[in-house]
Amino acid sequence: MIGSFSAEILKLRKRPATWVLLGVALALTQLFGYLLPYSSWLTSDQNFQTQGLDPQSVLAGTLPGELVPTSLGGFPVFAGALALILGALATGSEYGWGTMQTALTQRPGRLAVYGGKLLALAASTLAIVLATFALNAAVAGVIATVESRPLDYPSLAELAQGIGSGWLILGMWCGLGALLGFAFRGIALPIGLGVVWVLGVENLVSAVADSLLTGLRPLRDLLPGVNAGSLVWSLAPGGGSSGEPPPGVIDAVTGGRAALALGVYVAAFAVAGAALVRRRDVV
Amino acid sequence: MGEQLVETDNLSKTYGAITAVDRVSLSVWRGEVYGFLGPNGAGKTTTLRMLAGLVRPSGGSARVLGDEPGSPPALARTGVLIEAPRFYPYLSGRDNLRVVARYAGVSDRKVEGALETVDLAGRGGDRYAGYSLGMKQRLGVAAALLKDPELLILDEPTNGLDPAGMRDMRALLRDLGERGHTVLLSSHLLGEVQQLCDRVGVISGGRLLAESTVDDLLGQAGLLVRAEPMEKAREILERLVGEGNAAVADGALRLRTGPEQAGRVSRALADAGVTLTELRPLERSLEEVFLEMTGTERTER
Numbered sequence: 001m002i003g004s005f006s007a008e009i010l011k012l013r014k015r016p017a018t019w020v021l022l023g024v025a026l027a028l029t030q031l032f033g034y035l036l037p038y039s040s041w042l043t044s045d046q047n048f049q050t051q052g053l054d055p056q057s058v059l060a061g062t063l064p065g066e067l068v069p070t071s072l073g074g075f076p077v078f079a080g081a082l083a084l085i086l087g088a089l090a091t092g093s094e095y096g097w098g099t100m101q102t103a104l105t106q107r108p109g110r111l112a113v114y115g116g117k118l119l120a121l122a123a124s125t126l127a128i129v130l131a132t133f134a135l136n137a138a139v140a141g142v143i144a145t146v147e148s149r150p151l152d153y154p155s156l157a158e159l160a161q162g163i164g165s166g167w168l169i170l171g172m173w174c175g176l177g178a179l180l181g182f183a184f185r186g187i188a189l190p191i192g193l194g195v196v197w198v199l200g201v202e203n204l205v206s207a208v209a210d211s212l213l214t215g216l217r218p219l220r221d222l223l224p225g226v227n228a229g230s231l232v233w234s235l236a237p238g239g240g241s242s243g244e245p246p247p248g249v250i251d252a253v254t255g256g257r258a259a260l261a262l263g264v265y266v267a268a269f270a271v272a273g274a275a276l277v278r279r280r281d282v283v
Numbered sequence: 284m285g286e287q288l289v290e291t292d293n294l295s296k297t298y299g300a301i302t303a304v305d306r307v308s309l310s311v312w313r314g315e316v317y318g319f320l321g322p323n324g325a326g327k328t329t330t331l332r333m334l335a336g337l338v339r340p341s342g343g344s345a346r347v348l349g350d351e352p353g354s355p356p357a358l359a360r361t362g363v364l365i366e367a368p369r370f371y372p373y374l375s376g377r378d379n380l381r382v383v384a385r386y387a388g389v390s391d392r393k394v395e396g397a398l399e400t401v402d403l404a405g406r407g408g409d410r411y412a413g414y415s416l417g418m419k420q421r422l423g424v425a426a427a428l429l430k431d432p433e434l435l436i437l438d439e440p441t442n443g444l445d446p447a448g449m450r451d452m453r454a455l456l457r458d459l460g461e462r463g464h465t466v467l468l469s470s471h472l473l474g475e476v477q478q479l480c481d482r483v484g485v486i487s488g489g490r491l492l493a494e495s496t497v498d499d500l501l502g503q504a505g506l507l508v509r510a511e512p513m514e515k516a517r518e519i520l521e522r523l524v525g526e527g528n529a530a531v532a533d534g535a536l537r538l539r540t541g542p543e544q545a546g547r548v549s550r551a552l553a554d555a556g557v558t559l560t561e562l563r564p565l566e567r568s569l570e571e572v573f574l575e576m577t578g579t580e581r582t583e584r
Contacts (some may be wrong), residue, residue, distance in 0.1 A: 007385035014374055098369035102426070105335050105363040106386035111357050113386070282337040 004108050005038050005123075006117020008090075012124055016039035017089055022128055025074075025082050029132050032078075032140050032246070033070045038062045063173060064140040064153040068162035069135045069236030076228040077198060079132070080173040083125055084194040087177025090121055091273075092187035100282050114194060114277040121178060125170040129163055162235060165259070169228040172262045173198065175269035176224065182276045206250065221253050224265050230258035286313040288434050288465050289334060293343035296329050303329040305489035311434075311467050311482075316460040318480035318497075319469040320569075322577050326489040327469045328366055331438050334365045334467070348434060359388070362432035364440060372412035376403055376422050379411055381550025383426045397425040402451070402575060416443030424452070435459065435466045441475065453479060477569040487577040501567050506545060508536040508552075509561035516557045523551050537565060 039045075041059045061070055073086050094100040103113050137153065144151050154162070172196075180190030202225035209216035220226055229248045234255025236245075253261070289311035296304040304326040311317045321327045322336065333339040336353015350357040354358050370379040377426045380394040398404040401421035406414070427435055440456070441449045449472075456479055460466055470476050476483060477497055484494040490521055510516035510563060517536055521529045528539040538548070540566040 003385045003388045010378065010382055010385065011371060011374070014378060015371075061509060078442075082391050097371060098367070099371060100369075101337055101365065102369045102383065104337060104353070105358060105361075105365075107355055107359045107430070108386060109353070109358075112355070143348060144566055151420045281339060283332065 001108065001112045001115045001119070004103075004113050005119045006116075007103070008086045008117050008120030009123065012090065012120055015089075018086065018124065021082050021086050022131060025079050025128055026132060026135055028078050028280060029071065029136060030072055031138065032074060033136060034062050034143070038143060041104055059143075059147065060145050062140060063147075063149055064137065064144055064151055066155050066236075067133065067137055068139055069232070070140070071133050072162060072166050072169075072235060073246035074230045076225055076232055077246075079166075080225065080228060080248075081195050081198045083128070083170040083174040084177035084180075084198060085191050087121055087123065087174035087179075088181040088187055088190035088194060089177075090117060091178045091181030092184065092190050093181075094231045095185035096187060097182075104282055110277050111274060114274055118175075118178070118273075121174050122167075122171055122283070123176050125166050128170060129166040132161060132166070133159070165231050165235060168259060168266070169231060172224055172228065172265045172269070175266050175273075179269045179273045179276075180274050201224065203248070206252075217252075220263070224262070226250065226252050227258040227261040227265075231255055231262065234258065269273060287311070287346075288348055289314050289317075289346070289467060290332075291334075291343065291345040294330065294333060294336060294340055294345050295342035296326075296333060297341045302489050304340075307486065307489070307491045308343075309484045309491055309494055312466060313433075313465050314460075314463050315393050316456065316466045316468060316479050317474035318483040319467060319486065320473065320476060320483055320573055321469070321486035325486045325577075327486055328438055330486070331365050331436055331467070331469060334471060334549055335361070335365060337365070357417075360433045361429065362427030362430055362435045363437075364423045364427045365438040366459040367442070368426070369408065370411045370418045370419070370422065370426075372410070374411055376411055376414065376418070377407035379422065380407075380426060380429060383429055387430050389429055392565070393429055393431075400428060400455070401425040417445055417448045420444055421452075424455070433465060435464055435468075437466065437468045439470055440468065441470065449475070467510070473568070473570040473573055483569070485573060485576055489515070492576050497569065499571055500567065502572070505565040506538040506540055506542060506548060507563050508538060508548060508559070509534070510536070510551040510552055511558045511560065515555065516552055519551050519555050519557065520548060523547065535561070545559050 036056045041055055044055065060066060094103065104110055141151055177190060177194050180194055181187060184190050202223055205216065205220055205223060206226060209220040225248060229250045230253045232249045233245065233251045287310050291307055291309050293306040293308055294304060295302065296307055307330055319327050329338060333340050334347055334352050336358065345352050346520065347357040349488050358409060371382065374382065377394060377398065380397055384391055384394055395404065398407045401424050403418060403421055403425065406418065411422070420440065425439060441452050444452055446530055456466060456468065468480065480497055482494070483500060485492045508516065508520065513531065513536065517529060517531060520536060520538060524538050524540045524544070526574050530537050545562055549559060549562060
């Protein structure tokens, strides 16, 4: 499996789409986590993101102390969608280009090839999380310095919890994308369906369960995005010091239950993908 | 004959109501170049896919190098190129081979040698997406050779190559055979198969119609005779080779006898005062035999 992992890492590292997705993820985090709030603080103009919020709390959200909630704020929805695209690209392209045949006719067996791919995707999502935290930590440090605020970063335990939670969330969405890529043997349908689910269906079901059909809440609480949002909420109740939770961050289930649910999803997606890879003909 | 590297026993594959491969039993022996012939849709590629472990048989069984097709021990010793090369378009040819090398557990150092073998060393840094069809095909062969495999399964390896490329590929395959590699090769190019292969299997409609050496498949050679007067020559030669072994076609007499009888034929005709204008060996090409066999099969179906 080490050889498969190494081959997958080489493919992901050299693939332009991987870097585009990483760049978009970082850019979105910077835009919504730092640029818009900080520009609002600097200019005293309120934008859609800071409307009605205390300017001091808006600034606090950009300082090192809020590194974890600010970094994770976009994970349930935007970064999650990007991770799903990464997973779908990594698996679906193998069918589109016919390279699944190339991979499966070398030394490793099917499950070893599959395992190498999953490990490489896990490493890639961890890299995205670490890059996000690292960049955000640097930007927050610069803002704190400029604003003459203390460089009070979260403790290592809090950072580890945040990074682990982010990895779990992106790993879950990436796993779903990979499974869809295997299931549909392409990239267009998995990405289309996946993004509609992440950005549309989850929010719709949540909104309906919150207002019109409260009987749907037990069902809502099982959804992957809702659990991802709940996990982030558990680390920054009420949206952190900025006071307004980002899209997809909700108080639906406890953090422990959300983490467990996400772990179950990751395992289920991995097992379902393995069954597909192991059984199906490659033509 | 030695060790069997590929053995199938009533190997079958069905897709719904369609039988792509129908109880095929073939064997490939160590050190031979085996030609797998058949028209389009005959079941060649499906059979090769089953031997590479890409497609699971619906019935029967197969062993490749003594193991299950597609198992790591079998794959480790088998180089495969089926239908068309499949590589990552955004990677260079060299990086594509590095990916293959990592899957195969082969050192990256072998990549340069493989590129040189197929004359792509100078273009190894170019993106695969920009390769011509022939370059892609050569890269596919390089990937198949990367493991220095005991067995090569090549499906139409000369597809897309220009005449010089085809000549080089034939030389490469001949060299591989001489160096003791076992090659299972499918091809539409029957002249190529006739030149390269020790044995052939002919498949049509999913069924293996024949499996033998090329010589056996071509059958007994004959003699073509033109003489004046033809009727008198026919009478004399029928007495010589036996009735039913001489037939007139297209103004010539075709004798079902070996070329070693040419001297006797010439002498008999001269003794009888018949003027011999042409006498030469008559050999059927593999193409003629192939078309005869698969044409018959199609008619039956």
